[in-house]
Structures are given as structure tokens and as C-alpha cells.
Amino acid sequence: MNRDLYNAVVMEHALNRKNHREIKNPTHIERGFNPSCGDDLTLMVRIADGKVEDAGYIGHGCAISKAAISIMIDQILGRSVEEAAEIAKIYLAMIRGEHPGDESIGDLVVFETLKNMPARVKCGTLGAHCVKLIADKVNQEN
Amino acid sequence: MKDRYPIFNQHKDLVYLDTAATSQTPDSVINALQNFSETAVGSPHRGLHQMSIKATEAYLASKLKVARFLNVPASHEVIYVKSTTEGMNLLSFSLRELVQREHNIVIPITSHHANILPWQRLAEGSGMELRYVEGDETPTYQHAYWEEAVDQNTDIVSVPWVTNGLGIDYCVHHIVDLAKANKAISIIDGAQIVAHQQIDLTHLDPDFFLFSGHKMYGPQGIGAVIGRRQLLEKMSPYQVGGDMIEFVTKKTATFAEIPKKFEAGTQNVLGAVGLGAAIDFLESIGMDKVSQHEAAILKYAFERFKAHPHITVYGPDSLSRRKGLIVFNINGVHPHDVASLLDDLNIAIRAGHHCCQPLNTYFQVPATCRISFGLYNSKADIDALMDGIAQVLEVFQIE
Numbered sequence: 152m153n154r155d156l157y158n159a160v161v162m163e164h165a166l167n168r169k170n171h172r173e174i175k176n177p178t179h180i181e182r183g184f185n186p187s188c189g190d191d192l193t194l195m196v197r198i199a200d201g202k203v204e205d206a207g208y209i210g211h212g213c214a215i216s217k218a219a220i221s222i223m224i225d226q227i228l229g230r231s232v233e234e235a236a237e238i239a240k241i242y243l244a245m246i247r248g249e250h251p252g253d254e255s256i257g258d259l260v261v262f263e264t265l266k267n268m269p270a271r272v273k274c275g276t277l278g279a280h281c282v283k284l285i286a287d288k289v290n291q292e293n
Numbered sequence: 294m295k296d297r298y299p300i301f302n303q304h305k306d307l308v309y310l311d312t313a314a315t316s317q318t319p320d321s322v323i324n325a326l327q328n329f330s331e332t333a334v335g336s337p338h339r340g341l342h343q344m345s346i347k348a349t350e351a352y353l354a355s356k357l358k359v360a361r362f363l364n365v366p367a368s369h370e371v372i373y374v375k376s377t378t379e380g381m382n383l384l385s386f387s388l389r390e391l392v393q394r395e396h397n398i399v400i401p402i403t404s405h406h407a408n409i410l411p412w413q414r415l416a417e418g419s420g421m422e423l424r425y426v427e428g429d430e431t432p433t434y435q436h437a438y439w440e441e442a443v444d445q446n447t448d449i450v451s452v453p454w455v456t457n458g459l460g461i462d463y464c465v466h467h468i469v470d471l472a473k474a475n476k477a478i479s480i481i482d483g484a485q486i487v488a489h490q491q492i493d494l495t496h497l498d499p500d501f502f503l504f505s506g507h508k509m510y511g512p513q514g515i516g517a518v519i520g521r522r523q524l525l526e527k528m529s530p531y532q533v534g535g536d537m538i539e540f541v542t543k544k545t546a547t548f549a550e551i552p553k554k555f556e557a558g559t560q561n562v563l564g565a566v567g568l569g570a571a572i573d574f575l576e577s578i579g580m581d582k583v584s585q586h587e588a589a590i591l592k593y594a595f596e597r598f599k600a601h602p603h604i605t606v607y608g609p610d611s612l613s614r615r616k617g618l619i620v621f622n623i624n625g626v627h628p629h630d631v632a633s634l635l636d637d638l639n640i641a642i643r644a645g646h647h648c649c650q651p652l653n654t655y656f657q658v659p660a661t662c663r664i665s666f667g668l669y670n671s672k673a674d675i676d677a678l679m680d681g682i683a684q685v686l687e688v689f690q691i692e
């Protein structure tokens with residue numbers, strides 16, 4: 152059932168604006184766009200000493216894309232860039248069905264059912280792709 | 294009517310509200326496809342054997358049905374293509390020698406991408422201007438907006454009879470007349486009208502009329518360009534290869550007569566047979582009945598939507614200019630969430646940009662929901678939809 156995905160955790164993040172905010176002095180900004188439905192979310196992070204010091208997102212999208220980026224933000228806050236990249240990598244592998252969801256990605260496991268919902272994969276992975284792209288950029292800078 | 298569509302035996306609770314994207318297939322069309330596959334498969338126009346002759350006959354018989362169904366005038370020819378999209382690509386390519394630099398092409402902002410991208414490409418390649426008619430999305434047709442866009446330098450006016458992105462019924466006869474008065478070529482995208490009302494192309498007399506079989510209870514992969522022979526004769530072929538030739542030497546070729554000039558390669562005879570059967574099916578019901586049936590459902594759904602506190606309906610605020618579909622949003626819920634949650638309840642709707650991104654940008658709504666109707670729909674489907682929408686609101690904690 153698709154509805155299982157719209158559970159309490161997801162709806163809390165989709166409806167709550169905790170991470171839906173512009174942050175101060177972002178060091179990296181990545182816009183994720185899903186042309187088929189118009190999801191358009193921008194991830195902003197501030198990286199200091201190799202750590203994600205603050206993160207937030209702006210833009211508009213469906214509940215799945217917003218909740219996924221918001222929970223992703225919770226997971227990467229305070230972590231090193233390498234750890235954040237690893238979380239995004241495990242998350243994307245989980246949705247491809249190549250890696251079981253486990254505690255290493257925290258609440259993001261709620262999106263495991265996306266592996267059976269091909270129509271919504273793009274929504275659920277927008278935020279993870281932004282994290283991956285930012286991590287790649289940080290690596291190039293170093 | 295549902296009992297004529299075998300899909301509903303497999304999916305008993307299916308509420309199918311996406312006919313504007315593709316329609317379901319009735320039993321008689323399925324039977325015709327099977328019967329042809331079992332009795333008459335051969336390459337049309339080529340072989341001298343029985344199977345080839347039968348295939349050729351079936352192909353031509355299908356075209357005669359199209360000509361009768363749409364009352365195609367003697368001045369026009371039926372050319373089979375894959376779809377409306379392929380038809381628009383054919384026209385934008387093959388008309389390029391009949392247009393002039395610095396002249397213009399006029400289309401409405403409500404157009405499907407199939408009526409935008411081919412013209413963008415023609416405009417770019419030939420130094421023409423692509424003009425959009427904007428503003429004519431009101432409850433009554435606004436001829437002034439069209440008069441403003443179409444002028445002596447307009448070479449092509451291409452308009453959807455009904456827009457898939459809003460469900461507006463354009464008064465195409467005014468637009469065809471305006472094109473004629475300015476010596477422009479008139480093209481009608483008939484994709485969203487053919488299955489919904491009686492069409493008389495002799496009366497309307499556009500230069501070109503296009504449609505797809507899969508939106509009128511026929512199979513996917515067959516559609517038509519109905520064109521004025523005088524123009525087709527001056528146009529170069531879109532694709533070249535087998536079947537469309539007269540003589541071929543090592544370096545040169547001369548082309549066959551119309552319509553073959555525009556039908557290169559082995560044609561989709563099975564699709565043509567299915568399209569013919571779909572026309573028989575519609576005619577057996579009667580297009581007046583078809584129109585009445587859909588108008589009743591449209592009215593019912595439109596009124597329920599308009600009375601709903603959480604639904605925004607896009608497009609004209611009047612039924613008289615609407616046909617076949619409703620584009621809407623549930624306030625505060627993204628269309629993809631609506632569609633996914635309704636899918637759990639076996640309710641199929643369309644969500645996204647409906648291949649009309651310029652229209653979305655114009656209205657500043659990135660995505661919308663769309664319901665569209667066919668012969669298998671009933672008011673009970675709308676009731677099921679309204680119950681489904683109530684569940685969506687519940688998930689999103691909207692009271």
C-alpha cells in the first residue's frame with residue numbers, strides 16, 4: 152500500500168517546517184529538480200571543519216520529497232562530510248533494493264518501501280542526490 | 294458500458310479516470326485485433342500473395358472508416374502515422390519549404406508539448422517567430438486574443454480542439470476561418486476530441502487534422518494526419534524508404550503518390566484494424582450518446598469539485614467551454630501524493646504537468662491533478678473519487 156509510506160514519521164516531517172528554512176551563511180547549495188512532477192527543492196548546508204554545522208531546505212515538492220530531504224537533514228546534521236556521503240549512499244542503495252535499511256541511516260529506513268514504488272523513487276531520492284553532489288564538491292575542493 | 298471492457302474483469306474495482314492519457318480497449322476491438330492476427334497477416338502493398346492482399350484490404354478499409362467517421366472531404370487524404378506526436382513532427386518537417394523566414398507560427402499557451410516542440414524546432418531552423426495566444430482561458434471564447442496574434446505574416450496556426458491541460462473546448466471554426474483570412478495553414482490537434490463528439494471535417498475544412506487511436510478506444514501506435522491534398526503535394530516526405538517510392542536509382546528517387554509518399558516502410562496494419570474497430574464501436578453507440586454521457590459526468594464532477602472547500606479547479610469557470618476532463622488541485626497537497634494515495638483505492642488519475650509545461654509556468658502552478666472521462670465511467674466513479682479525496686485530506690490532516 153502506498154499509504155503505508157504516509158506514516159506518522161513521514162507526515163510529521165512533510166507538514167512540519169522545522170528543516171524547511173533558509174540557513175545562515177550556507178557554504179554549499181544544491182538544487183534538486185524533478186521535471187516530471189515539478190518537485191523543486193534546494194538543500195543548503197554550512198560546512199565547518201569538515202562537519203555539517205547547519206542544514207535546511209527551501210522550495211516546493213510532494214510530501215515524500217519534502218519528508219525525505221527533511222529526515223536526511225536530521226541524519227546528516229553534526230556529521231562529517233564523509234559520514235553524510237555514506238548515509239546518502241546507503242540510502243540510495245536501499246531504494247535500489249541493494250542494501251537492507253538499518254539503523255545506520257536512522258529514520259530514513261521508513262522509505263525502504265520506495266523500492267516497490269517506482270513512480271515515487273525520484274521524489275524520495277531528490278534530497279539524497281543533493282547530499283551526494285555536495286559531498287563530491289567538498290571532496291574536489293580538498 | 295463497463296461490461297464491454299475486459300480490463301474491468303481483471304480489475305473489478307478499478308476507477309479509471311485517465312482516458313485523456315490513454316483509453317481502455319473494448320471487447321470488439323480486442324476481438325478484431327485477434328481475428329486479424331489469426332487470419333490475415335501479411336505485408337501491405339507489397340506481396341502478390343493472399344495474405345498480403347488481405348492486409349492491404351484491411352488497411353484501406355480502415356482508412357475508409359476514418360474518412361466516413363470524420364466526414365473527411367474529397368479534397369483531403371488520410372495518412373496513417375504512429376500518433377498525434379508523430380503527425381505534428383511530420384507536419385513541422387514537411388511544411389518547412391512552404392513557410393517563410395521572419396513569418397510566424399501561432400499556437401495557444403495551453404498546447405500539449407506535441408504541439409509546441411515541433412514548432413519550436415521549425416521556428417529555430419527557419420528563422421520564424423513562434424507566437425503564443427494567451428488569455429483565452431475564460432468562460433467564453435475570446436476571438437480578440439487570436440486576432441491579435443494572427444496576422445498577414447502568419448504561416449501556420451496550430452490549435453488543440455480540446456486542451457488536455459485544461460479541458461477547454463476551443464471554437465476551432467473561428468480559428469480556422471481566421472487562419473484562412475490570413476492565408477495561413479490551419480492545423481487542428483484533435484487528440485482530445487475524436488472520441489468525444491461528432492466531427493465534420495467537410496464543414497470545418499481545416500488544412501490538417503490529427504488524432505491518436507489510443508485515446509479513442511483503439512490500440513496504441515496508430516494515429517492519423519488528415520491533410521489537404523493540394524498542400525501534401527507540395528510537401529516533401531517526412532521519412533523515406535520502402536513503399537513510398539516510384540523509381541529508385543543508385544543516386545536518386547522519385548516518390549509515390551499521396552498518401553504513400555508519407556507512409557514509408559511497412560505500415561501498422563494491426564493498428565489500423567484496431568482503429569477501424571474502435572470507430573465501429575463508437576458508431577454503434579452513437580456519438581450523440583457518447584457526448585451526452587460524458588457531459589453528464591463532467592457536470593456532476595465539476596459541481597462536486599466547485600462546492601468542495603479544499604479543491605481548486607483550473608480553467609474556465611463554466612461548463613459550456615469544457616469537455617472531457619477537469620484539472621484541479623487539492624489545496625495543500627501535492628498532486629503526486631494525491632495520485633499515489635488514490636492509487637491504493639484503485640482510482641487512476643493523472644498527476645504532474647500533463648505535457649504542458651509552458652501552461653504550468655503561465656499559471657504558476659508546477660503540477661496539477663487531472664481526471665478525464667470515458668464511456669466506462671459513471672457518477673459512481675466520481676462518488677468513489679470524492680471518498681478517496683476525503684481520505685487524502687485525512688492523511689494530510691486537513692479538516
Ligand SMILES: Cc1ncc(COP(=O)(O)O)c(C=O)c1O
Pocket residue numbers: 313314376377378379405407408453455456457482484485505648
Ligand atoms: C491535446 C493533445 N495533443 C497531443 C497529444 C499527444 O498524443 P500522443 O501521445 O498520442 O502522440 C496528447 C496526448 O497526450 C494530447 O492530449
